[in-house]
Amino acid sequence: MWSEGWPCCVKTNGSTVTDPSSGSIALKGESDIVASRQLVRKLTQQLKFSLVDQTKMITAASELSRNTVVYGGGGEMRWEIVQEGLRTGLRLAFEDRGPGIPDVDAALTDGWTSGAGMGVGLSGSRRLVNDFDLRTAVGEGTCVTIARWK
Ligand SMILES: Nc1ncnc2c1ncn2[C@@H]1O[C@H](COP(=O)(O)OP(=O)(O)OP(=O)(O)O)[C@@H](O)[C@H]1O
Numbered sequence: 001m002w003s004e005g006w007p008c009c010v011k012t013n014g015s016t017v018t019d020p021s022s023g024s025i026a027l028k029g030e031s032d033i034v035a036s037r038q039l040v041r042k043l044t045q046q047l048k049f050s051l052v053d054q055t056k057m058i059t060a061a062s063e064l065s066r067n068t069v070v071y072g073g074g075g076e077m078r079w080e081i082v083q084e085g086l087r088t089g090l091r092l093a094f095e096d097r098g099p100g101i102p103d104v105d106a107a108l109t110d111g112w113t114s115g116a117g118m119g120v121g122l123s124g125s126r127r128l129v130n131d132f133d134l135r136t137a138v139g140e141g142t143c144v145t146i147a148r149w150k
C-alpha cells in the first residue's frame with residue numbers, strides 16, 4: 001500500500017500492528033475532498049484532539065486533497081495513526097503522479113499560485129501542522145506528508 005521510492009511515504013517503525021490504524025482513500029474529484037475532510041474529522045475525534053487541533057488538521061487535509069485533485073490530476077490520501085513513545089499523532093500523505101512542482105520555494109510562498117487560487121493552501125497547511133514534508137519531481141508527481149501530535 002505504501003509505495004516504494006517515496007521517502008515521505010515510508011512507514012515509521014512499530015505503527016503497523018493494530019488494525020485499523022492506517023488506510024487510504026482515492027482522491028479523484030470534489031466528493032473525495034469532502035470524504036477526506038470527514039475521515040480526518042473522524043480520526044482526530046477518535047484520537048481526542050482538541051476542537052482547535054481537529055480543525056487545523058481537517059483544514060490542512062482539505063487544502064492538500066484539493067491540490068492533489070486540481071493540480072495532481074488525482075491521487076490518494078493515506079492515513080496512519082502513529083505512536084512515538086508516549087505521544088500519539090495522525091499522519092497523512094497526499095500523493096499523486098501528476099506533473100510535479102518545478103519551483104517548490106515559490107509554491108510554498110504565501111500568495112503564489114500557478115492558477116487562479118489564493119496561493120495559501122501549501123503555506124497555510126504547513127503552519128497548521130507539526131510535521132510537514134514535500135517531495136516532488138517534475139514529470140513524476142508530488143507527495144506531501146503532514147502530521148499532528150496530541
Ligand atoms: N499536487 C500538486 N501537483 C502539482 N502542483 C502543485 C500541487 N500542489 C500544489 N501545486 C502548485 O503549487 C501552487 C501553490 O499551491 P497552494 O495550494 O499553496 O495554492 P493554490 O492551490 O494555487 O491556491 P489555494 O490553495 O490558496 O486555493 C499551486 O498553484 C500549484 O502550482
Ligand SMILES: [Mg+2]
Nearest residue numbers: 067117121122
Ligand atoms: Mg491549493
